[in-house]
Amino acid sequence: MSGWRLLLTRPADESAALSDVLAEAGIFSSSLPLLEIEAVPLSETMRQVIRGLDRYCAIIVVSKPAARIAVELLTNYWPHLPNPKWFSVGAATAQILDDHGLSVCFPTEGDDSEALLELASLREAVARPDPRVLIMRGEGGREWLAERLRELGASVEYLELYRRNVPVYPSATLPERIKAERLNGLVVSSGQGFEHLHQLAGAAWAQLAQLPLFVPSPRVAELARAAGAQTVVDCRGASAAALLTALREHPEPVL
Missing domain, CATH: 3.40.50.10090 (Rossmann fold)
Known part of the structure; x- marks a missing residue:
């Protein structure tokens, strides 16, 4: 023991x-x-982002709660899975997406934003002209990752799918x-x-x-x-x- x-x-x-x-x-x-994880009620703005996923060169899912909510939304809004490159911060998050038919890239050495940013496949995805990246996350967080992606020339948007509440x-x-x-x-x-x-x-x-x-x-x-x-x-x-x-x-x- x-x-x-x-x-x-x-x-x-x-x-x-x-x-x-x-x-x-x-x-x-x-x-x-x-x-405690609480899903954010869908707004019309969120629906527009979901319907337009194919506009992004890379979609980054940063957590397991974000992945679980994302695959449910994909089922509801996309009869055929969108084709941008999908990325996750860690293997467990990637597995949730993979179980629903998405091919996901993730770092095998370290599962944090720093390791994700070193992925050659992510850097290739944002090397195209006028790259747009979507980060699926909870309310707040991962600002460092967005800042680094903007330094690489990408336009970064968020889809905030849940909020974190404090148990009493x-x-x-x-x-x-x-x-x-x-x-x-x-x-x-x-x-x-x-x-x-x-x-x-x-x-x-x-x-x-x-x-x-x-x-x-x-x-x-x-x-x-x-x-x-x-x-x-x-x-x-x-x-x-x-x-x-x-x-x-x-x-x-x-x-």
């Missing part, structure tokens, strides 16, 4: 899936979802959970997830900031360090495989 005892903060269904993978590796985890917990829930279950590591999957963790910790943050914190990207790592986290581990991705690799490379706590 591993010495790690981790707090997972993803939405409930994603935490459950990650917990199963960790359990197979002998790692204990406890779930306290700090994000009693103020002492987080420190009490960590103490009761002897948790010795924290896992967040996004910058917003970290912000919610920091907010929920309240006055206990100074103590919790001493625990190893596993984050998905350099951007979130920088955010966590700026808030006072003492040991931040950049997993270079939000997948279970990325987390397991980071756990193996970081010294286990002594129980």
Whole structure:
């Protein structure tokens, strides 16, 4: 058995899936979802974007929730799948799209915006005259990726498919959970997830900031360090495989 005892903060269904993978590796985890996913009601502007997907040279889907909502919309609005190049930040998101007949490019070394931007196929897609790129995402996020694509000459638009809500917990829930279950590591999957963790910790943050914190990207790592986290581990991705690799490379706590 591993010495790690981790707090997972993803939405409930994603935490459950990650917990199963960790359990197979002998790692204990406890779930306290700090994000809830709510689909955004479709506006006429959103419908126009969906109907015009073939206008884009590249469509980037940045998360599993975005992929799930996107494939449902494609089913409703496209009897034949549109033909732009599809990209995703990670393999799990790509699999959702692939299961619905879309051919998706994604980075195999790291599953973050930085790795995606290094893909030759993405750079080729935006090398055409007047390239238009669509990023399917939740409300807010991935601004760095859009900025870099604009530097490459692309026009970037967003299709925001969902919003992330904060579950309501009693103020002492987080420190009490960590103490009761002897948790010795924290896992967040996004910058917003970290912000919610920091907010929920309240006055206990100074103590919790001493625990190893596993984050998905350099951007979130920088955010966590700026808030006072003492040991931040950049997993270079939000997948279970990325987390397991980071756990193996970081010294286990002594129980």
